[in-house]
Amino acid sequence: MMHVSERQLDQVVQIGHLAQECVAERDFARIMTRELMYLLRSCSGVFIEFDPSSRAIDLMSGTSYQVDHSNMKKYLEYYQFQDPALARFKHTSSPNQATSVSTDQVIRSDASYQECEYYQDFLAPTRVHSAVIFDVSIDGNQFGLVGMHRTKRMGHYSDSDHKLIQLVIPYLSIALRFRYSRRQQQKREDVVKNLLRARGIRGYLMLDQNFLLQDVVGDYESAGLVAKDAGPTHMLGCPVFNLLADSVRAALLRIQSGRGTKNSLVFDASGDTHGSHRIEVVRHADGTRHYVLVALYDNHYLFSE
Structure with a gap:
């Protein structure tokens, strides 16, 4: 009879709290693996x-814990194709299922x-005798795969x-979806920054016509766009x-009153272009506008229009 103490x-619950606390950590996978090993006595x-x-599960992106890396290499190159637990898992796990709990398989x-x-x-050489495999999904989207050994x-x-x-x-599904979204956002920011x-x-900094913050990209603080110690990034x-x-x-x-030019060049307190910035106005077809407060590099020279 199934019993959970x-x-x-x-x-x-503690694993859920920890997943939330360390969701942005580089060692998230290692931390979660350690906790799952303790929970499942592995x-x-x-x-x-x-x-x-992705069309296929990329086993090469995995993080192992208490697993010999040379054995992992052997598994990825050859033995994964002979693993009956992985084969059954792939056969019974549907990528289109609408539940966050996927099929888990046990080697009997x-x-x-x-x-x-x-x-x-x-x-046998690794002393592993049995294993359980489960994936971490939300609405049919697979964000992770976990394997535990005994x-x-x-x-x-x-x-x-x-x-x-x-x-x-x-708990893991929510954390991995957040991490995936964060990676996608970081990639977008990298492209934009380049x-x-x-x-x-x-x-x-991008503001709407009511001065509500709409977007933040890159380094804006060193250009003197905001007051000292003000950090609107999370606003x-x-x-x-x-x-x-x-x-x-x-x-x-x-600019709002119509007395400013389209682009305004503003200098720092010393009067030079160190930390200079400009304000660009983007007018939309519906009559609304956005203000883009642009922070410039020190060696960038602009002429106001």
Whole structure:
């Protein structure tokens, strides 16, 4: 009979909290693998993050824990194609399923299994006897794959272990989706920064006509766009006019009243172009406008229009 103790439920919740706390950490996969090993009483594990839009699971992107890297290389190059647990997982796991809990498979030891090449030549030397594999998905989009291992003395993964996995997957799903979105956003920012750098632009703040912050890209602080110690980066959708430098606020008001030019060049307090910036106005067909506060590199020279 399947039974999950109160202590195990507490462990699941703690893993959920930890996943939220360290979601942006470089070692997220290693931290989660360690916690899952403790929850599922495992001797080793593998945690793989991948692009949900990818056509195939990229096992090469995995992070292993307590697993010999030379054995991982052998597995990726040859033995994964003989792994009955992975084969059954791929066969029964549908990429279009609408649930966040995917199929998990257990290797049930029997005489024929222990006599096969995969067990004799690969598993036996590593002391791994049984394994469980599950994927981490949201609405059919697969964000990760996890494998846990046990020695023969540790026994097989039970129905209770399956239940624990089903309970912890939603926490992992949310965390991995956030990490994926963050990677995509970082790639977008990298592309934009490269394009801006070619034009001598450090970054920019984009405001709507009501001075609500719409977008932030690159480095805007060193150009004197905002007041000292003001950091509007996390204020998307919020009014930020009062956080801007005095000179920028004055220029915006001139432009808004029609007394400013399309592009306004503003110098720093010393009167040179160090930390210079400009304000560009983007007018839309519906009559609305956006103000783009552009931070420029020190050696970029602009002439106001």
